[in-house]
Amino acid sequence: MANIRDIAKMAGVSVTTVSRVINDHPYVSEEKRKAVIDVMRKVDYQVNRTAVSLSQGKSHLIGVVVPFVKHPYFGLLIEGIAKQAVENHYHFVLIQTNYEKEREQEALDMLKHKQIDGLIICSHRIELPTIEAYQQYGRIVVSENAAGNKSIDSVFVDHYQSFMDALAYLKHKGYKRIGYCIGRESGSNSYFRQLAYKEFLRQYPQKEFVFTENYYFEDGQKVMDEISELTEKPDALLVTSDVVAAGILTACKNAHMRVPKDMAIIGFDNQPIAKMMDITTFEIPIATMGERLFQHVLGKAINRHEELAINLIERGTV
Amino acid sequence: MANIRDIAKMAGVSVTTVSRVINDHPYVSEEKRKAVIDVMRKVDYQVNRTAVSLSQGKSHLIGVVVPFVKHPYFGLLIEGIAKQAVENHYHFVLIQTNYEKEREQEALDMLKHKQIDGLIICSHRIELPTIEAYQQYGRIVVSENAAGNKSIDSVFVDHYQSFMDALAYLKHKGYKRIGYCIGRESGSNSYFRQLAYKEFLRQYPQKEFVFTENYYFEDGQKVMDEISELTEKPDALLVTSDVVAAGILTACKNAHMRVPKDMAIIGFDNQPIAKMMDITTFEIPIATMGERLFQHVLGKAINRHEELAINLIERGTV
DNA sequence: TTAGATGGTGGAACGCGTTTCAGAGCAAGA
DNA sequence: TCTTGCTCTGAAACGCGTTCCACCATCTAA
Numbered sequence: 085m086a087n088i089r090d091i092a093k094m095a096g097v098s099v100t101t102v103s104r105v106i107n108d109h110p111y112v113s114e115e116k117r118k119a120v121i122d123v124m125r126k127v128d129y130q131v132n133r134t135a136v137s138l139s140q141g142k143s144h145l146i147g148v149v150v151p152f153v154k155h156p157y158f159g160l161l162i163e164g165i166a167k168q169a170v171e172n173h174y175h176f177v178l179i180q181t182n183y184e185k186e187r188e189q190e191a192l193d194m195l196k197h198k199q200i201d202g203l204i205i206c207s208h209r210i211e212l213p214t215i216e217a218y219q220q221y222g223r224i225v226v227s228e229n230a231a232g233n234k235s236i237d238s239v240f241v242d243h244y245q246s247f248m249d250a251l252a253y254l255k256h257k258g259y260k261r262i263g264y265c266i267g268r269e270s271g272s273n274s275y276f277r278q279l280a281y282k283e284f285l286r287q288y289p290q291k292e293f294v295f296t297e298n299y300y301f302e303d304g305q306k307v308m309d310e311i312s313e314l315t316e317k318p319d320a321l322l323v324t325s326d327v328v329a330a331g332i333l334t335a336c337k338n339a340h341m342r343v344p345k346d347m348a349i350i351g352f353d354n355q356p357i358a359k360m361m362d363i364t365t366f367e368i369p370i371a372t373m374g375e376r377l378f379q380h381v382l383g384k385a386i387n388r389h390e391e392l393a394i395n396l397i398e399r400g401t402v
Numbered sequence: 403m404a405n406i407r408d409i410a411k412m413a414g415v416s417v418t419t420v421s422r423v424i425n426d427h428p429y430v431s432e433e434k435r436k437a438v439i440d441v442m443r444k445v446d447y448q449v450n451r452t453a454v455s456l457s458q459g460k461s462h463l464i465g466v467v468v469p470f471v472k473h474p475y476f477g478l479l480i481e482g483i484a485k486q487a488v489e490n491h492y493h494f495v496l497i498q499t500n501y502e503k504e505r506e507q508e509a510l511d512m513l514k515h516k517q518i519d520g521l522i523i524c525s526h527r528i529e530l531p532t533i534e535a536y537q538q539y540g541r542i543v544v545s546e547n548a549a550g551n552k553s554i555d556s557v558f559v560d561h562y563q564s565f566m567d568a569l570a571y572l573k574h575k576g577y578k579r580i581g582y583c584i585g586r587e588s589g590s591n592s593y594f595r596q597l598a599y600k601e602f603l604r605q606y607p608q609k610e611f612v613f614t615e616n617y618y619f620e621d622g623q624k625v626m627d628e629i630s631e632l633t634e635k636p637d638a639l640l641v642t643s644d645v646v647a648a649g650i651l652t653a654c655k656n657a658h659m660r661v662p663k664d665m666a667i668i669g670f671d672n673q674p675i676a677k678m679m680d681i682t683t684f685e686i687p688i689a690t691m692g693e694r695l696f697q698h699v700l701g702k703a704i705n706r707h708e709e710l711a712i713n714l715i716e717r718g719t720v
Numbered sequence: 721t722t723a724g725a726t727g728g729t730g731g732a733a734c735g736c737g738t739t740t741c742a743g744a745g746c747a748a749g750a
Numbered sequence: 751t752c753t754t755g756c757t758c759t760g761a762a763a764c765g766c767g768t769t770c771c772a773c774c775a776t777c778t779a780a
Contacts, residue, residue, distance in 0.1 A: 087766055098730040103768060111728050133515040134461060135766035138452045138735055145495070153484075154477035162471045166498040170505070175512070177463070178496040180484040187488070194493070197451040301619075301648070302678035330619070334652065334679070360620035361652070405736055416760040421738060429758050453736035456765055725778075732770090739764080750753075 086127045095123040106131060146176045146381055147200040149191045151183045151207050155299055156327055156355055157370060161206055161227070164374020172382060176204075183209050183268070195222045202381040207271060212236070225380040227373060228272035231389040237380040239373055239390045243273045246366050246394055247280035250322050250350050255288060257402055259320035259348055263293020265307055265332070266324045277324065293318040304331020308339060320348035320402075326355040329363050333401065349401040362400035369394070404445045413441040424449060464494045464699055465518040467509045469501045469525050473617055474645055474673055475688060479524055479545070482692020490700060494522075501527050501586070513540045520699040525589060530554070543698040545691060546590035549707040555698040557691055557708045561591045564684050564712055565598035568640050568668050573606060575720055577638035577666055581611020583625055583650070584642045595642065611636040622649020626657060638666035638720075644673040647681050651719065667719040680718035687712070 088106075092099045097116050104112045105120040112120075123129070137143045148165055150158040162178070169176050177200055181187035188210045194200045195218055202223040205215065212233070215224060219235040230238035247264075254262050264281060266274055278294075285292060293314075295307045307328070311317055323329035329351030336343050343349060351358050354367035369392050376392070379385050406424075410417045415434050422430045423438040430438075441447070455461045466483055468476040480496070487494050495518055499505035506528045512518045513536055520541040523533065530551070533542060537553040548556035565582075572580050582599060584592055596612075603610060611632075613625045625646070629635050641647035647669030654661050661667060669676050672685035687710050694710070697703050 088768095089766080092730095099767080100730055100769080101728090104729090106767085111726090113728065116729085130514045130516075132456070132766055133512075133517040134452060134456045135735095136768080138450070138456050138737095139766075139768045141735070143452060148496075152477075153471055153480045154474060156472060159470075159472035159477065162496070163498070166471075166496070175495050175497070175517075177493050178466075178480070178484070179493070180481070194451075196448045198448075199451040199493075300674060302674040305678050331678070337655070356618060356620040360623050360649070406738095407736080410760095417737080418739085418760055419758090422759090424737085429756095431758065434759085450736055453765095454738080456767095457736075457738045459765070721780100723778105723780080725776100727774105727776080729772105729774085731772090734769080735767095737765095740762090742759105742761090744757100744759085746755100746757085748754085748756095750751100 086129050087132070091120065091123050091127070091129055094127070095119045141198070142201045143199060144174055145200045146174055146378070147179055147191050147194055147203045148176045149179045149181060149188060149203065149205045149208065151181050152299075153178065153180055155325075156357075157325060157353060158206060160353075160355075160370040161374040161377075164371035164376075165204065165378050166374075167371070168375045168378035172378070174378075174382070181208075183207075185209050192218045195224070198222075204377045204381050206377075209270070223381050223383055225377050227377055229276065229389075229391075230272075231391075234388075237385065237388050237390075239376040239380060239392065241368055241373075241392050241394045242276075244276040244280045246352075247277045247322065248284065249396065250366060251280065251284040253396065254320045254322070254348060254350065254402065255284075257320075257348070261290055261293065261316065261318045262320045262322065263295065263318035264322035264324070265295040265298045265303075265328055267297065267299050269296045291316055293321075295321075298323075298328045299325065301327045301331040301334075303328050304333070305335045307332055308335035312339075319346070320344075320350075322350050322352075324352045326351040326353045326358040326363060326365055329365070329401075330357045330361050333361055333363060344400070344402050351401075354397055358397075358399070364399045364402040365397050366394050367397050368392075404447050405450070409438065409441050409445070409447055412445070413437045459516070460519045461517060462492055463518045464492055464696070465497055465509050465512055465521045466494045467497045467499055467506060467521065467523045467526065469499050470617075471496065471498055473643075474675075475643060475671060476524060478671075478673075478688040479692040479695075482689035482694075483522065483696050484692075485689070486693045486696035490696070492696075492700070499526075501525075503527050510536045513542070516540075522695045522699050524695075527588070541699050541701055543695050545695055547594065547707075547709075548590075549709075552706075555703065555706050555708075557694040557698060557710065559686055559691075559710050559712045560594075562594040562598045564670075565595045565640065566602065567714065568684060569598065569602040571714065572638045572640070572666060572668065572720065573602075575638075575666070579608055579611065579634065579636045580638045580640065581613065581636035582640035582642070583613040583616045583621075583646055585615065585617050587614045609634055611639075613639075616641070616646045617643065619645045619649040619652075621646050622651070623653045625650055626653035630657075637664070638662075638668075640668050640670075642670045644669040644671045644676040644681060644683055647683070647719075648675045648679050651679055651681060662718070662720050669719075672715055676715075676717070682717045682720040683715050684712050685715050686710075 088099050088102050092102045179191045195203050205226045225237040229240045230236050329349050351363045351365035354365045358365045406417050406420050410420045497509045513521050523544045543555040547558045548554050647667050669681045669683035672683045676683045
């Protein structure tokens with residue numbers, strides 16, 4: 085494979101001139117430009133991006149850390165990220181962690197080793213202060229409320245407030261035993277939601293109903309199975325993912341329970357499935373969030389921390 | 403940031419020795435090895451992977467082309483790919499194409515520009531012969547039947563035969579008007595399925611029912627809406643994705659149709675949702691396919707073309 | 721006429737780890 | 751004693767594009 089020096093020799097110019105032609109630098113005479121282009125065409129010259137990366141000190145690659153891609157939440161987030169990547173002529177390395185710390189560490193090391201220019205962390209187990217230390221090697225952005233943090237950018241929605249709003253809404257509609265379903269118990273978003281729930285329970289005492297480890301449609305059945313074991317059952321559920329909400333709704337129907345009469349359901353995300361199944365949900369602009377995350381990692385954002393608005397979409401499950 | 407030469411100077415050795423220490427080469431005296439390690443620790447030395455890539459001529463990065471990540475089929479495929487990537491100390495660049503040729507071209511160019519060492523193409527619009535020409539720049543693997551092709555590896559299932567089997571199964575069960583739902587009309591897999599359907603129709607003439615552009619759960623409703631417009635309706639559907647099958651099943655229930663009495667459904671993939679909703683389905687080892695694709699792209703496969711077995715899982719929708 | 725752009729060009733250094741090769745020291749086998 | 755053959759070490763070349771800097775030629779404004 086020909087390199088820039090070969091081209092220079094064949095075209096009878098210096099490597100600098102070839103480089104200039106490649107990068108559309110103005111100070112090249114038409115004559116030489118043409119000569120270089122002709123040679124490049126003849127030998128089918130292709131720049132070696134690795135060499136460009138080494139020389140420029142950046143890879144034009146962003147790392148994206150997600151626990152799993154299968155989930156529609158992260159799928160949509162990646163969708164937004166991918167869109168911005170295309171627009172900015174970047175590509176991204178996907179790191180699926182399954183919430184294993186080693187995988188997250190790998191991503192941080194890639195940043196340290198200059199394999200990637202920046203890192204978008206969509207969800208993580210390694211503690212934020214540890215992550216912060218890697219900010220010196222490249223920009224890091226997280227999709228959770230990291231406001232107050234100076235070195236890490238963040239794009240997020242207010243999960244505390246949205247939970248509070250949702251709980252108040254259900255209360256107002258007359259539900260007395262409200263529970264919630266969430267994915268993993270730990271993590272920033274879960275923390276804020278739990279905080280809101282605790283606060284709600286403090287204000288309006290009732291039995292606590294929390295169902296964890298719910299990610300997919302089929303987990304809806306699991307939740308209903310757990311509920312059927314309870315003597316005192318919830319009459320409303322806040323479900324932090326529409327697909328799980330859809331699964332719960334389906335399980336309810338299979339068990340001949342009436343929704344919302346016997347069980348009210350509020351989903352989150354406003355995924356297409358929520359519309360199709362007429363599920364009341366909190367719309368979270370996930371794809372936009374992905375896009376904003378990308379803007380941040382490129383340093384194109386004005387504020388370090390950005391909160392996105394979410395709003396309730398009232399449909400038939402409350 | 404310190405580089406290998408700085409380390410060498412500080413430790414009083416040559417760069418070669420430092421390189422040897424980094425790469426665990428045996429021919430280094432304990433004394434020097436220790437000296438080098440001490441210095442590396444002191445200055446927090448980190449190898450520059452870009453430099454390694456340039457030097458070795460490979461990036462340890464694989465490109466993965468998918469039309470969209472949101473879909474559980476590709477989600478699972480990526481899951482398998484990610485698993486093998488971890489095991490082989492590789493990472494991958496995800497290229498979401500939305501079936502745009504420019505995106506696919508970008509992926510091919512990355513290979514040409516040595517940004518990636520190989521390419522896994524899960525679905526594509528650019529024709530295979532065009533893709534083939536890029537094989538000279540790195541290994542390319544596709545997840546469709548490319549047998550007979552010398553330069554491109556492939557991992558696939560026999561969609562023709564599975565469709566034939568499914569159609570025969572429905573016929574045997576007494577269904578008379580069998581149709582099918584598919585994602586996009588074009589593409590290799592769709593082609594083989596169409597071929598099988600045509601052949602079936604030739605053997606057992608009936609009205610043709612084909613529903614295209616069905617990818618997600620919510621598209622199930624769309625299919626049922628289309629069917630409700632027909633005067634002559636199908637009594638059985640082959641649905642090339644379990645999530646769509648689940649959506650159709652849900653739409654059927656909402657319309658108070660009995661499944662399988664009024665409408666039989668066979669899904670594909672055997673996703674968890676199929677189990678939960680008791681959907682008869684063809685199990686396709688998607689994650690395994692992802693893993694095999696990765697093996698192939700690393701050149702670790704014995705045969706260029708690999709067919710994976712699939713089998714029918716009989717449940718309640720037929 | 722002169723100082724100061726502006727256009728055009730190339731040599732050489734730079735980014736940084738790997739690898740080849742030559743050479744030295746030393747021990748085991750012939 | 752001589753030849754192999756291993757262990758250990760480092761200089762230098764290599765992979766390849768970018769960029770700094772020096773330099774020449776024109777041309778313009780003072």
